[in-house]
Amino acid sequence: MKKLLILAMCSGLVFTSCVSKKKYAELEAKQKNTQDLLNTATVKLNDCLAERAAASARAKELEERLADMKKTNADLIQSSKELTMLTSKGATNLEKSLESLKEKDLKITRLQDALNKKDSVTLALVTSLKREVGVNDPDIEVNVEKGVVYISLSDKVIFKSGSYQISNRASEILGKVAKVINGKPDFEAMVEGHTDNVPYSNGLLLDNWDLSVKRATAIVRELQKLGVAPSRLVAAGRADYVPLVPNTTAENRATNRRTRILVLPKIDQFYDMIEKEMKNLEAGGK
Structure with missing residues (x-):
C-alpha cells in the first residue's frame, strides 16, 4: 500500500510537472507576442511623434510665410497707392515736359530756318564773288570755311616780297571784291595778313607781326577807297603762326604768304536775329 501511495504521488508530480511546462511555454509565447x-x-509611437514634430514645424513655417505674405500684401497695397500718386504726378510732369519739348522743337525749327536762310545767302555770296573775281586764277581762291565766306589772295598777286605796298593787279581784284561787299550791307569784311616764317629784316618794321598787320591795313584802306564803309572793315595780322603748309621749301613759304578777306555777317545782327526769333516764339505761345 505504501508503495502504491508513493507511486501515485510520483505520478502526480510527473503529471503536474508536465502541465507547468506547457503552460510556461504558452505564457512565454504570449509574453513574446506581447513584447x-x-x-x-x-516604433509607431515614435514615428507618430516624429511626424507630429515635423507637422508642427511645417505649421510654424506656414504661419511665418502667411505673416510674410500679409506684410508683403500690405506693402504692395501701400506701394500701389504711392505709385498711383506718382503716376498722377508723372503724367502732369510728362505733359509739362512734352510742352517744353514742343517749345524747344519750335525754337530749333526757327533757328534752323534762320541758319538755312543764312546758308542760302552764303551760297549766293560765294556765287557772286566767284563770278566777279574769277575762279580760273590759281592765285585767287573763293571758298567757305565753317560757314564763313573767304577770298584768299596769294602774296605775289598783291604785294612785292617784304613789302606792304599794293600792286596794280591787287587794286583791280579788290575793286571787284568791294563791289560784292557793297552789295551785301548786312555783312562785314575782315582782312587777315599772313606771312612765312622768314624773319622780317627791312628795318622799317619790327617783325612779321608788323608786316602782316601793315598788309591787312593796306587792304582795308584800299577797300575804303573803293567805297566800302570803314565801319564794316576789320584789319587783323596773323604773322607766320597759321601756316597752310610747313615752311620747309620756297614753294611752301610762298603758299603761306597770303591775305584772306573774310566776308561774314555782323555779330550784332546775328544776335538780333536770334532775339527776334525768341520773341516770335513767345508771341506764338501766348
Whole structure:
C-alpha cells in the first residue's frame, strides 16, 4: 500500500510537472507576442511623434510665410497707392515736359530756318564773288570755311616780297571784291595778313607781326577807297603762326604768304536775329 501511495504521488508530480511546462511555454509565447506588439507600438509611437514634430514645424513655417505674405500684401497695397500718386504726378510732369519739348522743337525749327536762310545767302555770296573775281586764277581762291565766306589772295598777286605796298593787279581784284561787299550791307569784311616764317629784316618794321598787320591795313584802306564803309572793315595780322603748309621749301613759304578777306555777317545782327526769333516764339505761345 505504501508503495502504491508513493507511486501515485510520483505520478502526480510527473503529471503536474508536465502541465507547468506547457503552460510556461504558452505564457512565454504570449509574453513574446506581447513584447513584439509593444515594440511595434513603440516604433509607431515614435514615428507618430516624429511626424507630429515635423507637422508642427511645417505649421510654424506656414504661419511665418502667411505673416510674410500679409506684410508683403500690405506693402504692395501701400506701394500701389504711392505709385498711383506718382503716376498722377508723372503724367502732369510728362505733359509739362512734352510742352517744353514742343517749345524747344519750335525754337530749333526757327533757328534752323534762320541758319538755312543764312546758308542760302552764303551760297549766293560765294556765287557772286566767284563770278566777279574769277575762279580760273590759281592765285585767287573763293571758298567757305565753317560757314564763313573767304577770298584768299596769294602774296605775289598783291604785294612785292617784304613789302606792304599794293600792286596794280591787287587794286583791280579788290575793286571787284568791294563791289560784292557793297552789295551785301548786312555783312562785314575782315582782312587777315599772313606771312612765312622768314624773319622780317627791312628795318622799317619790327617783325612779321608788323608786316602782316601793315598788309591787312593796306587792304582795308584800299577797300575804303573803293567805297566800302570803314565801319564794316576789320584789319587783323596773323604773322607766320597759321601756316597752310610747313615752311620747309620756297614753294611752301610762298603758299603761306597770303591775305584772306573774310566776308561774314555782323555779330550784332546775328544776335538780333536770334532775339527776334525768341520773341516770335513767345508771341506764338501766348
